[in-house]
Amino acid sequence: MSTAGKVIKCKAAIAWELKKPFSIVEIEVAPPKAHEVRIKILASGVCHSDEHVLSGALQFPFPIILGHEAAGVVESVGEGVTSMKPGDKVVPLFLPQCGKCVPCKHRKGNLCIKNSIGKPTGLMADGTSRFTYKGQQIHSFVRTGTFSEYTVVDENQVAKIDAAAPLEKVCLIGCGFSTGYGAALNSAEVKPGSTCAVFGLGGVGLSVVMGCKAAGASRIIGVDINKNKFAKAKELGATECVNPLDFKKPINEVLFDLTNGEGVDYSFEVIGLTDTMAAALMSCNENYGVCVIVGAPPTASEITFSPLHIFTGRTWKGCLYGGWKSKESATKLVKDFMEGKFTLDPLITHTLPFDKINEAFELLRTGKCIRCVLVY
Structure with a gap:
């Protein structure tokens, strides 16, 4: 029996308040409105950004259904949806691509004006939610809310993918892998033969390592206080790894020592802490070094640094979704995965x-x- 146009009852994991476990309950998911897509979620990665909301580092309204790194199958579409149909495999995206605004049309732009990054309302663009529990409205994280068996997402935030793609793997293209891999290839534009330092060797940091290797970096230094991550980092392309706790001097000085006083060509902060952001900046060459902030910073955080750190020529920049234009790039990245261009x-x-x-x-x-x- 078709569920199109009807309310669907399904399981979802609701976060009711800060620092409390999820409750798995039965919710109601409304049908998609015009230009929206309802998706049956089949796999969802657990990302640090979700944890940042639970801890309070990122401020979003509760109760909320988190999750944003997922893959599934289109269950039904709203009026006007033309890019996909029921039965299509898809990856929902936390960053939209309308294709019409100035950032979408800009060669390097990907912060579509329809994004909700700076507007953490937990609601759809029309100010309502598609999730309810016993009549109570439940918020959705970055308009994806994939910790639910069904979710509703704007068509601009859904990428149609290869029908043969394994969803339990390509879900990572919805956030973690794409963000890290693209940070090296797009945001930093790592050059062959260069030296890179990656602060934080979690899933996104290791994806940065993979991106640096794909770009042809000759030296990739992994930085993490958890030595258990070093073997995996080296497997994926890191040439060496250092633990800041093993040294009495600041890690940026250690990296300068390791590079004959030159500093690295590119550094990446993939943790989301202001101290490591500053250390990453000061680790790169003071004239032409490029530092990319990849880790999501806490909502209320601020950073203070001497302008001399960039006055000499360093570049300090941010990165959202690896600099990819989300909707078109996710489709292509899945295609590249299926063709064995990365694992x-x-x-x-x-x-x-x-x-x-x-x-x-x-x-x-x-x-x-x-x-x-x-x-x-």
Whole structure:
């Protein structure tokens, strides 16, 4: 029996308040409105950005359904949707691509004006939610809310992908892999033969390592206080790894020592802490070094630094979704994966059923996993 146009009852993991476990309950998911798509989620990665909301580092309204790194199948479409149809495999995206605004038309732009990054309302563009629980409106994280068996997303935030793609793997293209890989290729534009430093060797940081290697970097230095991540980093392309806790001097000075006083050509902060952001900046060459901020910063954080750190010529920049134009690039990245141009398997260390979501977050918090994928 078709569910198109009807309310769907399904399981979802709701975060009711800060620093509390998820509750898996039955919710109601409304049909898609015009230019929206309702998706049956089949796999969703657990990302640090989701944890940042739970911890309060990123401020979003509660109760909320988190999750934004996923893949699934279109269940139904709203009026006016032309880019996909029921049955299509898709990747929902936290960053839209309308294709019409100035950023979308700009060669390097990807911050579509329809984004909700700076407007954490937890609601759709029309100011309402498609999720309810016993009549109560439930918010959705960055208008994706993939920790639910069904979700509704704007058509501009959904990429149609290869019908043969394994969803439990390509879900990472919805956020983590694409963000890190693109940070090296697009945002930094790493050049062959260069030296790179990657601060933070989680799933996104390791994807940066992969991007640096793909770009032809000759030296890739991984930086992390968890030595257990070093073997995987080297497997994926890091030439060496350092633990800041092993040194008495600041890590930026250590990196200058390792590069004969020159500093690295490119540095990447993939943690989201202001101290490591400053250290990453000061680790790169003071004249032509490029530092890219990849990790999501806490909402209320501020950073203070001497302008001399950039006056001499350094470039300090941010990166959203790896600089990719989301909708078109996600489709292409899945195609590249299917053609063997990169692998995702080493990034996925745990696969758990959806009802073990609290266990998955504990693995994330304790650093025991790189990426845990929930399957529905």
